[in-house]
Amino acid sequence: MQAGVGAMAGGVLGFLAEKLGAENIKTIIVEPNQADCIYRSGLNAQGDMVNVGGDLDTIMVGLACGEPNPLGWEVLRNCSTHFVSCEDKLGALGMRVLGNPMADDPRVVSGESGAIGVGLLAGLYYSEDQQALMDKLELDSDSVVLVFSTEGDTDPSHYRDVVWQGKYASA
Numbered sequence: 290m291q292a293g294v295g296a297m298a299g300g301v302l303g304f305l306a307e308k309l310g311a312e313n314i315k316t317i318i319v320e321p322n323q324a325d326c327i328y329r330s331g332l333n334a335q336g337d338m339v340n341v342g343g344d345l346d347t348i349m350v351g352l353a354c355g356e357p358n359p360l361g362w363e364v365l366r367n368c369s370t371h372f373v374s375c376e377d378k379l380g381a382l383g384m385r386v387l388g389n390p391m392a393d394d395p396r397v398v399s400g401e402s403g404a405i406g407v408g409l410l411a412g413l414y415y416s417e418d419q420q421a422l423m424d425k426l427e428l429d430s431d432s433v434v435l436v437f438s439t440e441g442d443t444d445p446s447h448y449r450d451v452v453w454q455g456k457y458a459s460a
């Protein structure tokens with residue numbers, strides 16, 4: 290799940306953990322690397338929240354938040370298994386993959402912040418370190434992965450720049 294302040298992810302994960310048991314699910318929290326306050330909080334050995342300052346300059350505008358939500362952080366700290374900090378190009382990759390599905394998969398028009406979950410998975414797929422990264426994230430070919438797209442093309446012009454023009458190319 291993508292995180293800005295982590296309130297959405299904390300709410301969804303709290304629900305899923307209660308229904309399924311936190312020990313039965315693995316949760317990867319993903320953020321833009323220019324606004325990765327949850328990731329940095331996860332790295333903090335004391336478990337306290339860490340704020341991120343500066344311009345928070347990312348195409349994933351909905352996730353451009355520098356201060357974790359305290360209630361969300363409590364759930365994310367206790368129940369999620371991995372924190373990932375991503376470059377913008379993975380959000381762009383996710384938009385292109387979702388907009389150009391294989392076979393009968395439905396097309397999803399997703400904006401930058403909504404597409405980062407699929408972008409991360411696609412980035413893993415194309416990575417030279419695919420196996421090592423999948424091992425680290427405890428993913429294998431039998432994994433069933435739930436991702437949420439949380440926005441459409443809220444900026445249609447930028448959507449076309451990314452999906453048609455290839456802006457923020459991966460390679």
Ligand SMILES: Cc1ncc(COP(=O)(O)O)c(C=O)c1O
Pocket residue numbers: 291292293294295296297298350351352354402403439440
């Ligand atoms: C499109 C989109 N997705 C996800 C989120 C993440 O929500 P939160 O800030 O609760 O982590 C936001 C936040 O505004 C958003 O705009």
